[in-house]
Amino acid sequence: MTETTSARIAADLRSRIAAGEFGPGDRVPSTRDLTRRWGVAMATATRALSLLQDEGVLRSVRGVGTVVAARPAGTRPARRRATASPARDDVVRAAIEVADAEGLATLSMRRIAAELDIPTMSLYQHVAGKDELIVLMIDRAFGEQPLPAEPAPDWRAALEIAARLEWAAFRRHPWLAPAMSLTRPQPVPSALAYTEWVLGALDERGLDPITAFTVHVMLFSHVRGMAVNLESEAQAEAESGLTADEWMDAHVGAITALAEGAEFPFVTRMTGLDFDLDLDALFELGLRCLLDGLRGVLP
Template structure:
């Protein structure tokens, strides 16, 4: 049976916005994303539901479906909105290492601001304007090296994989050591240390693991994560320098 009009685009980013009619407060994708981000930051992504978002915005749940069709589209909005807040320069400086270093620091800052983001990004290819702007800037930084596009993509993917992996570990360790108020971790860090100490002493006294024993005795128990990030990022950039045809 024939239908009149054009079919609605499947892509969230191609569909037009549908602002709520006055005199009600304007409802937009930006408002939905802002409410969803606040929920996720406060309670985690499990708290992000259409019902909770509608409650935060003071509207009916069905009103949201004029803007987003599924919870996955809400997640896409959240990711894109968060990435759009990266503090990037307007244009590359010409020093690709310095620009990638600055970009990595900016990405880490955003991921730490939203502790759920690194995990969500890992499994979601998002093509919203915020992500596209970040990708475009990243590629423009290495465009002057004269490399094939596949190698340019590998450089950016290597940087992103390092930042995302570092922050995921950082976030999980922080949550384990210092859980949110009212939540006791499983296992509790203090109890875990008390339980593991006799075994740790047994391992060290055995003499079978001299390097591990030295690590326990000499390594910093609470290392400076900023310093660790800077050191590891420098090593990543050192490795990527191998593809620079202009290096001395």
């Protein structure tokens, strides 16, 4: 039933695009708009948009939402690359481009095959499946900007270098932080290089291996913990058409009323202030506090 409804929604949008209601680059109704209009679940609306994205009729634009692709509706989409036998490197690069542009949730073997203009089954000559592909994507993303060849002058500088390079990688690829696991880490060579860098810097301070590794996990947890907000915010902005600041402006009245009604005076005071939620600034503040605190741990 869900598949049929998704197909009906996709067909309706396709006909509206063909009729000229939406032109190339125009934003089409978001998943939330579709759920309200059709009375369906979010997953059904998302599937409808995904069907049209797979056809090349629609594409996702970060900060804008889902828009009509710049080609006549109903024609075959132009591929960015076409090769009868892509290398594994081509598969990984195409997957990263899709995840960067549209989010990790849209990534599928079928979607990547469409980008490469090859049969879906051809991908399995290079990767066993989506799980292995994501590991290869993480490895490439972390390896784009390698750690310096020369050691850092001291432990604090080493940890700052590692943390800021990780943050930069997460910034370039918003899907990267959610794709990585803290409790079940994937076997990623380029990520292990960061572990080695931090452990090497802490080993010179005479820390036992368990304490040094705990410090590394804590540092990584701070960086990743801030970065997991990047993709969810990009998706929310694409779906709603509102930036985080615009969303807060639209909802601050309800939050203020709740705080006042529940007698939360300090929260009420904050709702009247001009606070800018800057993730980069929060990352830097947290990093500074974390490293300052380690002065009492490191011998």
